[in-house]
Amino acid sequence: MQNPFSKTYEPADIQMFEFLQGIKFFERLRQKEMARFLPAMHHRKYVRDEVVFFSKDPSQALYLIKRGAINLTIDVKDNFETIMELSKGDAFGENSLLENAKRTYTALVISEEAELIVIPHFAIQEIFDTNPKIKAKMMTSLAEYYNTNNQRLFRSYRESFGFFSLRQMFE
Template structure:
């Protein structure tokens, strides 16, 4: 294991020298530094990087809107995004996310409508991983796809636990069955 890590470190250093620090290498190094992709090999990471689309958003521009069909997970490369929930006459800010954060992850699992909206707070760059591309990866590199789905399940589980904790500690009246489930 230690030899593999040492060899991979040398490989990354050499890759940076060979390419002169190209945008592709910067993207790979950015992705490699994210916990979501930590278990992927260089080649698996490269394969996933190739199917991720770079998107830019102006301040105030919608990344996606609550109720729209979900199609992609987003990774913030730069900028910031606000995640909002609109219910009747109520607006709730769920999160403000910055570089390195993920959002829209449930779209990788199914095509249900978005449960919240995401809006750029300032000029923002994000990488989008579409469900169709991840599903294709299941055929091309099932091991890499399994690692991504495992990371995805950990991310969703962690967020669910945090939500449950907020419900448990809130003053909001919650149905007893819901409180017991958390």
């Protein structure tokens, strides 16, 4: 039997919660917590070769991919080198969960079209300021995400030993 005092959500909201549940940074949140993000979400369409953001830009939003494909690239001398290809259900711009961060990569649309959900940094920070539990859950997911990336980086370094010095990371 359903609790008569519990909030009921529209089918579109429930569909959005199911989508968010599959995204690393939202996986620990309950529906009630995810609902806090709904008013802050903006749906945007992008086309092939459109840049979502550039490396070194201020981190002003978190992006969730509803449809399409995005390449995350880094600038290596005069070339863009792809570090990851993302598609439906993936998120990027994760350092917008942090304060005063700058983008570490460029995000480029590689599909004909991409439909993204954009959550502005200021809205995320507002939610974090009033909901420390949501912030703690999302920061834990962010820490796990960065830990996994570090493991990949170090594995890649071991496999390509000699091409770069890991000590440069800390200089």
